Amino acid sequence: MTKRAFITGITGQDGSYLTELLLAKGYEVHGLVRRASTLNRSRIDHIQDSNLHLHYGDLTDGVSLVNLIRDIVPHEVYNLGAQSHVKVSFEVPEYTADADATGTLRLLEAIRAAKIDCRFYQASTSEMFGATPPPQDETTVFYPRSPYGAAKLYSHWVTVNYREAYDLFAVSGILFNHESPRRGESFVTRKITLGVAAIKLGLTDTLTLGNLDAIRDWGFAKEYVEGMWRMLQHDTPQDYVLATGIGTTVREFCEYSFAHAGLNWEDHVAYDKGYERPTEVDALIGDPSKAKSVLGWEAQTHAKGLAELMVDSDIELLRTHGSARY
Template sequence: MKRALITGVTGQDGSYLAEFLLEKGYQVFGLRRRTSTPNYENVQHIQDRIEWISGDLNDLASLIEAVRISNPDEVYNLAAQSFVAASWPQPIATANMTAVAVTNMLEAVRIIKPEARFYQASSSEMFGKVMETPQKETTPFYPRSPYGVAKVYGHWITVNYRESFNMFACSGILFNHESPRRGLEFVTRKVTDAVARIKLGLDNELRLGNLDAKRDWGFAGDYIKAMWLMLQQDTPDDYVISTGETHTVQEFVEIAFGSVGLDWKQYVVMDEKFVRPAEVDLLLGDCTKAKENLGWELEVSFEQLVKMMVKSDLEKYESAAKGKEVQWI
């Protein structure tokens, strides 16, 4: 039985990855940071099958102990301050949690289990003010937020440990990936949650920023499979994971409202408060390398993803109204 240690296991990606690995027969260990109000919503259906270890990515001693206890074959470092908008008012916290913490995790693995295979969650936000379109593994980085800058550090320190210590360390440069488990602060989930509320008469407007921003959106459940595939190869490498398609925020909004028979123009209000200080206008990934080297394929289309998220949010509010427990897709 293979053993995997996942940081950020209660998040969107971590929960899908934990499910996937459990289905493959892995023993899954989840690092959890102590909070006064723990949130296990995304993993409540598998919570008892995950072996929990207390730790903090900014506390090297706790990470060393976590690696010692879990004795992992594979380590997936998914935890971070992952909301771009929050990185401007909290740049130092973002640097600590999204950049320096990667070094801590790599050090813990190097000291205790250097032969373990390591996955680092890199981000398309590293490309920022893009130098070429589409973006691929060799495209220069030009981050446009403290979050993007922190992710660049995490990416290059992973490359550094791979080359300096001969560790099997990979970075997955994942473009935007969404699901019903996406946090409400992210624009996609903000939209689908609002659509559900408006459809059920619980709200009457949705305030958004730049509707023309373009993103390469895929389904998180597809993307976590690419993470796993990276660690099954003979040699470690870095990969862009994307759909190769770009859609505007407005397209997302149109499909979301249209799926419940509503005209988005009657409910969406432009609000300058939600416009970024430095916008990333176009992110489009070239995932040719991942498809050819990993054999990775997409299963969920953009339209299917949007409708899946709206359906889930509708069911959530309808179930809440009936006093039933929410069932995630």
């Protein structure tokens, strides 16, 4: 039997890597795409596979979700779609709640209404921990510090509720920061590596950043989607933290990135208070022990190696195309 998977957020970083993984495993993959005046499918344009099918719809439109779940009858649903930029969530809090929180509820209701045997993955986030000191694991108290974190916390708990109330195989993957060359350029890691590439190639001389002291647990997105898939293959639905277990400051990520290009970060990085959030999350460092012991999943790429592979990719990208694709 060919398994069918439905992915929201298929055109994003995680969605593109997950699509490649599932197609390689023989899945028929269906993806949710928002209609826009310009196409934004650059992360999946390279995938030419007859088992990949894209459908117009939106997490803010419950009717589209009901119709798609009914027609596709997926065996697995991966809810990766979201307004995922933390600072932007302060500027568009209502939309963030509608897409990230209520959107998950709409999708769960579509699955329940269809009465299908389906396994559901919710993309939770370390931002739900917010102000709670590290290390953070599946039992750590949540304390979100942004509209994004609060919306994701609703999604997390409503997923738990549907698992317990309706016996749905529903899990939340609490993923700590995971990056790649496919990361959007407004996210700090990609902003850094693109900046390094531009400076190395003589296109600019300065990179402007906000809080350099924030500590994050950065891993490689391509490895994390394997963890998502493993969660849905387990016999029982459980929630898991995926992380490297290692904290790195934004300053250290800068050091790794600039050093890899033969540059001194202090010669090029400028500070702008405008990039700081209204409420900051000081430190997020995950404890992935459960994922390792139960799923056999362990991060292989840590911050330094991640910075280096992203810098190499962005130097080649700018040298070849002159601009970022994502």
